[in-house]
Amino acid sequence: MNCKTLAGIKYVDFISIADLTLYPKKHIRPGKPISIIGNWVEMALVELVSCSSTSERTDAGVVYTSKIAGMLTDNDENDAELQNRLQNKFHAYKLTDVYGNEYLVGINTKPFPEITFSSTNEANPAGIRAIPFEITWISTLPPIPIVAI
Numbered sequence: 001m002n003c004k005t006l007a008g009i010k011y012v013d014f015i016s017i018a019d020l021t022l023y024p025k026k027h028i029r030p031g032k033p034i035s036i037i038g039n040w041v042e043m044a045l046v047e048l049v050s051c052s053s054t055s056e057r058t059d060a061g062v063v064y065t066s067k068i069a070g071m072l073t074d075n076d077e078n079d080a081e082l083q084n085r086l087q088n089k090f091h092a093y094k095l096t097d098v099y100g101n102e103y104l105v106g107i108n109t110k111p112f113p114e115i116t117f118s119s120t121n122e123a124n125p126a127g128i129r130a131i132p133f134e135i136t137w138i139s140t141l142p143p144i145p146i147v148a149i
Helices: 077-088
Strands: 002-005 009-016 021-023 035-037 050-058 061-073 091-097 102-105 114-117 130-139
Touching (some): 009 061
Antiparallel strands (some): 009 091, 061 130, 114 130
């Protein structure tokens, strides 16, 4: 099993799978950059987010498991609405690291990334109420580098 960790993730944005347009539309390969079009929504993060991707050889080929873990701010009722929205529909996620590099986690075909939320973290040292989350994507692709069109 091989593991790769991306630099600290500064921003995580999401988009409904139905609203995501990829270029090229076919032949997406591991490590090859793509371009994307869509209206992204930024998630309100408390601090940097981690992203790691492991690969494993199987009889069907290489399978990647990408995990993104972090915390969302917990300020008001809109946060509960956002959690429901993210868990009840399929989304892709755009990650931006501290160097400005962007990566796509999830594409507009199955398998889709899944997000889970933990209970509210009341004891955050910064005094900020936060909701821990984890996004998991098991696919034949690792996080995909994004290039501007």
